[in-house]
Amino acid sequence: MVDIATRVWNHKWKIDPIVRSLIDTDFYKLLMCQTVFRRHPKTRVTFSLINRTKSVPLARLVDEGELREQLDHIRSLSLSRGESTWMRGNTFYGKRQMFTPAFMDWFENLRLPAYHLERVGDQYELTFEGSWPEVMLWEIPALAVLMELRSRAVLHDMGRFEMQVLYARAMTKLWEKVERLQKLPDLRIADFGTRRRHSFLWQDWAVQAMQEGLGRAFTGTSNCLIAKNRDLEAIGTNAHELPMVYAALADTDEALRQAPYDVLADWHDEHEGNLRMILPDTYGTGNFLKHAPDWLAGWTGIRIDSGDPVEGAETAIRWWKERGEDPRQKLVIFSDGLDVDKIEELHARYAGRVRVSFGWGTLLTNDFRGLVEGDALAPFSLVCKARSANGRPTVKLSDNPEKATGPEDEIARYRRVFDIGHQERREVFV
Amino acid sequence: MVDIATRVWNHKWKIDPIVRSLIDTDFYKLLMCQTVFRRHPKTRVTFSLINRTKSVPLARLVDEGELREQLDHIRSLSLSRGESTWMRGNTFYGKRQMFTPAFMDWFENLRLPAYHLERVGDQYELTFEGSWPEVMLWEIPALAVLMELRSRAVLHDMGRFEMQVLYARAMTKLWEKVERLQKLPDLRIADFGTRRRHSFLWQDWAVQAMQEGLGRAFTGTSNCLIAKNRDLEAIGTNAHELPMVYAALADTDEALRQAPYDVLADWHDEHEGNLRMILPDTYGTGNFLKHAPDWLAGWTGIRIDSGDPVEGAETAIRWWKERGEDPRQKLVIFSDGLDVDKIEELHARYAGRVRVSFGWGTLLTNDFRGLVEGDALAPFSLVCKARSANGRPTVKLSDNPEKATGPEDEIARYRRVFDIGHQERREVFV
Numbered sequence: 020m021v022d023i024a025t026r027v028w029n030h031k032w033k034i035d036p037i038v039r040s041l042i043d044t045d046f047y048k049l050l051m052c053q054t055v056f057r058r059h060p061k062t063r064v065t066f067s068l069i070n071r072t073k074s075v076p077l078a079r080l081v082d083e084g085e086l087r088e089q090l091d092h093i094r095s096l097s098l099s100r101g102e103s104t105w106m107r108g109n110t111f112y113g114k115r116q117m118f119t120p121a122f123m124d125w126f127e128n129l130r131l132p133a134y135h136l137e138r139v140g141d142q143y144e145l146t147f148e149g150s151w152p153e154v155m156l157w158e159i160p161a162l163a164v165l166m167e168l169r170s171r172a173v174l175h176d177m178g179r180f181e182m183q184v185l186y187a188r189a190m191t192k193l194w195e196k197v198e199r200l201q202k203l204p205d206l207r208i209a210d211f212g213t214r215r216r217h218s219f220l221w222q223d224w225a226v227q228a229m230q231e232g233l234g235r236a237f238t239g240t241s242n243c244l245i246a247k248n249r250d251l252e253a254i255g256t257n258a259h260e261l262p263m264v265y266a267a268l269a270d271t272d273e274a275l276r277q278a279p280y281d282v283l284a285d286w287h288d289e290h291e292g293n294l295r296m297i298l299p300d301t302y303g304t305g306n307f308l309k310h311a312p313d314w315l316a317g318w319t320g321i322r323i324d325s326g327d328p329v330e331g332a333e334t335a336i337r338w339w340k341e342r343g344e345d346p347r348q349k350l351v352i353f354s355d356g357l358d359v360d361k362i363e364e365l366h367a368r369y370a371g372r373v374r375v376s377f378g379w380g381t382l383l384t385n386d387f388r389g390l391v392e393g394d395a396l397a398p399f400s401l402v403c404k405a406r407s408a409n410g411r412p413t414v415k416l417s418d419n420p421e422k423a424t425g426p427e428d429e430i431a432r433y434r435r436v437f438d439i440g441h442q443e444r445r446e447v448f449v
Numbered sequence: 450m451v452d453i454a455t456r457v458w459n460h461k462w463k464i465d466p467i468v469r470s471l472i473d474t475d476f477y478k479l480l481m482c483q484t485v486f487r488r489h490p491k492t493r494v495t496f497s498l499i500n501r502t503k504s505v506p507l508a509r510l511v512d513e514g515e516l517r518e519q520l521d522h523i524r525s526l527s528l529s530r531g532e533s534t535w536m537r538g539n540t541f542y543g544k545r546q547m548f549t550p551a552f553m554d555w556f557e558n559l560r561l562p563a564y565h566l567e568r569v570g571d572q573y574e575l576t577f578e579g580s581w582p583e584v585m586l587w588e589i590p591a592l593a594v595l596m597e598l599r600s601r602a603v604l605h606d607m608g609r610f611e612m613q614v615l616y617a618r619a620m621t622k623l624w625e626k627v628e629r630l631q632k633l634p635d636l637r638i639a640d641f642g643t644r645r646r647h648s649f650l651w652q653d654w655a656v657q658a659m660q661e662g663l664g665r666a667f668t669g670t671s672n673c674l675i676a677k678n679r680d681l682e683a684i685g686t687n688a689h690e691l692p693m694v695y696a697a698l699a700d701t702d703e704a705l706r707q708a709p710y711d712v713l714a715d716w717h718d719e720h721e722g723n724l725r726m727i728l729p730d731t732y733g734t735g736n737f738l739k740h741a742p743d744w745l746a747g748w749t750g751i752r753i754d755s756g757d758p759v760e761g762a763e764t765a766i767r768w769w770k771e772r773g774e775d776p777r778q779k780l781v782i783f784s785d786g787l788d789v790d791k792i793e794e795l796h797a798r799y800a801g802r803v804r805v806s807f808g809w810g811t812l813l814t815n816d817f818r819g820l821v822e823g824d825a826l827a828p829f830s831l832v833c834k835a836r837s838a839n840g841r842p843t844v845k846l847s848d849n850p851e852k853a854t855g856p857e858d859e860i861a862r863y864r865r866v867f868d869i870g871h872q873e874r875r876e877v878f879v
Contacts, residue, residue: 178662188617
């Protein structure tokens with residue numbers, strides 16, 4: 020039976036929107052946004068989108084008009100009553116009312132600020148300027164829009180059954196991963212794949228497949244909209260943008276050296292439990308931990324997001340021991356470029372030594388590698404980062420020089436201030 | 450948007466019928482039925498269903514009540530106006546009005562006759578008795594019902610995503626076959642997989658995938674309902690039941706020897722073109738051709754449905770040459786236990802030597818091998834055959850002694866009358 024109303028509804032779409040909700044974003048964005056809204060509402064920032072995979076000619080694949088329509092649509096979004104209720108009423112990590120009434124009032128009235136889009140060769144330059152709490156909310160939807168428009172472009176000329184088989188193959192591929200993960204005792208794993216997902220519907224499918232296949236081992240999703248719709252826990256804490264902007268705003272080398280700890284001191288004031296997660300790699304994990312204040316060793320755990328994950332975890336374990344903490348009580352979240360092989364390896368290595376959790380991103384929500392000719396649906400490395408704060412450039416070093424961003428002279432200065440020695444280069448996959 | 454009407458409609462189903470139309474059957478059944486209706490309306494026959502794969506305990510897998518509901522539902526079916534119009538008005542092989550008004554009037558008023566069902570150990574004994582034109586129409590729906598009830602039984606406890614992935618895997622498997630077939634120049638292939646399909650919906654999907662993937666190389670389907678719904682050519686000619694019943698009715702050995710030719714003489718009267726296909730193996734291909742009347746060499750082609758297909762085709766080619774026919778003008782249809790390897794091999798071997806076509810059955814519409822634990826969805830060898838006519842047992846020898854059916858003494862007599870020497874045993878897969 021044809022549902023005529025649905026068919027007519029489909030006809031009248033001006034566009035088929037990719038992002039349909041302001042909470043179709045990572046939970047940590049909203050957490051960080053509240054902190055920024057409270058403490059740095061006037062800070063001016065620039066975010067820009069960069070395609071690190073130059074071999075994917077985004078501007079040739081994706082029509083500029085369609086991209087503008089999608090971005091304009093996002094600017095038309097505002098928080099719905101149900102979304103607001105979910106944010107105000109939900110329990111996150113057992114804590115109620117994580118978002119203050121003041122923040123919610125502001126967020127309910129928010130529209131995302133203007134964007135600047137320009138085609139440069141085969142790539143797009145997409146930048147956002149304005150107050151930090153507003154601009155920062157562009158990151159995830161901007162990435163998701165470009166990723167999905169690229170998927171749509173590749174799928175555009177496929178036959179109906181060819182396309183169904185493509186998704187059949189992708190489902191099979193993902194399910195085979197789930198079947199391998201089912202074998203890992205006491206696994207804890209969450210979806211962190213919003214930003215570089217193949218599409219919204221595919222992420223939603225992947226999350227539900229993980230829910231059915233892994234049961235309680237699947238701890239939730241970073242995507243607030245999907246968490247809300249699928250009755251899951253929203254997962255996340257904080258990201259590099261906080262230390263990057265704090266660092267850019269530092270007036271002296273001494274203040275710069277202190278900036279990453281200032282971030283966490285502010286965070287400490289506001290949060291507890293699972294939200295007290297250290298993200299140590301913005302300017303090198305080793306030095307960060309070495310000079311960290313003692314109260315930080317009391318935090319719940321650490322998230323390892325660049326460099327060799329084993330080296331990162333071992334460094335953290337040594338550090339906890341030095342500070343008199345029991346690593347077996349500590350949580351280590353691995354979240355960098357994971358796939359099942361790596362998850363199995365890290366799970367085996369750290370079982371019993373620390374509490375382990377995995378934040379599985381792109382290869383959960385966008386593993387279409389090898390499924391179409393020329394690998395045209397393989398995920399690629401698109402990022403959207405803070406580039407400046409109050410007119411000063413931002414810098415990220417991370418534990419992998421391939422992931423460093425910022426002007427060269429500033430990178431050099433940061434490397435000196437943070438006393439970074441040799442860093443091993445690792446290929447950035449996604 | 451939920452389609453409430455569909456949901457409510459679903460709720461009120463007493464059963465979820467497997468066969469919903471009298472034309473959800475093979476086209477050749479209807480062609481043969483018309484011949485039988487004209488020439489042998491009073492002949493009494495018994496058909497019975499036999500599961501050759503004893504390792505599949507049908508009576509343990511399939512609830513008897515459910516089976517009765519499905520069979521009773523089939524008995525409630527009658528030809529719809531649209532189905533009648535399609536049969537009366539359609540062009541088959543370029544010929545209009547293949548079904549006479551008298552046959553259509555009879556068919557429009559037909560209900561299928563009673564069945565007899567008994568559980569014997571882990572198997573069902575399912576038999577049909579009555580007039581030949583009525584009873585013969587039970588064969589395909591009875592097989593389809595048991596095949597699909599078995600599939601449903603295996604699927605019953607699966608999770609929603611587990612099930613979706615199962616179908617994803619089956620789709621991928623089928624599509625990989627389609628991709629291989631795309632490489633064969635001038636391929637002609639049709640769906641012959643109704644009787645042992647995984648399910649109706651799956652056959653319908655397989656047919657559409659073949660349509661999209663192979664375009665004009667996909668010549669149609671034996672299933673009349675799907676042909677009608679999907680705007681395809683209905684494909685088929687005749688089957689072993691005609692010579693089997695004609696032979697059983699023969700009063701003398703001489704008449705028995707003549708029976709297979711009588712069948713084709715009657716057929717010759719009624720049909721031309723692509724419908725003049727010889728099915729020579731009921732009592733051994735070699736002798737059948739050796740003693741065939743000359744007019745049979747003028748027929749369009751031959752269908753090879755048992756034994757070594759290469760031996761069958763070579764025998765036919767030699768025979769045509771002996772009778773002064775050009776094999777390159779002749780059509781050879783391979784239809785026994787095909788899968789892509791065999792199709793590729795036969796296609797390569799006979800390109801340019803004869804016109805080749807493939808009738809692809811069970812491994813098109815039911816290749817779920819290897820997809821669930823214990824291979825519980827692998828196809829199995831279920832048949833429904835004429836067992837007696839006017840009280841006399843029927844016999845089939847075929848070119849493979851494993852496929853022989855009938856009482857042992859009668860098989861011995863037939864082997865003597867038809868002068869069958871040594872026959873190579875070949876495993877019957879499906």
